Amino acid sequence: MPPKKDKAPELPIVVMGSGAVGKSCLAVQYQHSIFEEHDYDPTIEDNHRKEEELADGRTYCLNIRDTAGEPEFIGLLENAIEEGEGFMIVYSIIDKRSFEEVVGFMELIQKKKGGEEVPIMLVGNKCDCESERVTTTEQGQSLAKHYGITFFETSAKTGEQVKACFISIAERVKESMLKSGKIKDKNCTLM
Ligand SMILES: Nc1nc2c(ncn2[C@@H]2O[C@H](COP(=O)(O)OP(=O)(O)O)[C@@H](O)[C@H]2O)c(=O)[nH]1
Ligand SMILES: [Mg+2]
Secondary structure, three states: OOOOOOOOOEEEEEEEEOOOOOHHHHHHHHHHOOOOOOOOOOOOEEEEEEEEEOOOOOEEEEEEEEEOOOHHHHHHHHHHHHHOOEEEEEEEOOOHHHHHOHHHHHHHHHHHHOOOOOOEEEEEEOOOOHHHOOOOHHHHHHHHHHHOOEEEEOOOOOOOOHHHHHHHHHHHHHHHHHHOOOOOOHHHOOO
């Protein structure tokens, strides 16, 4: 029998943000490298899993929870935050309101996670729609800086920066979970 392969440690990442900003499309683009033009369908919840080799040469399983931005699903979102170890707050660069609503999602994470330091990333999606842009890159950067979190602009349509963005949050979630002992270092799992 071949030696039993170690199970890839799970990295639970929550994708959140207002409705119709492209959360579901980002998750699908990351997992399957496709963008399907579709009528807006407010997802309740969905899970995507993808294995990825990170900088330490070890394979991890990104467990991506796609959540609903609508206020009626707040209970589900709160559960997702409790189980999450890393967060992507997504807004659309062509929807001012979705940018203004970032603060509410930040506060929700802070409320649910208490003083715990968790990796959070701000993501301005739909950067392929440059002519309709209402939030500048600088505004996104400056909000991220204010919270001390990282910032990416992405397009779920063209795939621009989508993989880089998920890998970046995964690296930080991995570091944070190793530090807190929620996952074990590769060298400690031999025995
Ligand atoms: N042009 C463009 N449209 C997008 C992009 N991402 C999502 N969309 C469109 O925006 C709408 C909402 O996307 P969806 O992923 O369902 O949003 P969610 O509610 O945040 O999950 C859909 O009609 C998508 O086709 C993007 O990066 N560029
Ligand atoms: Mg959705």
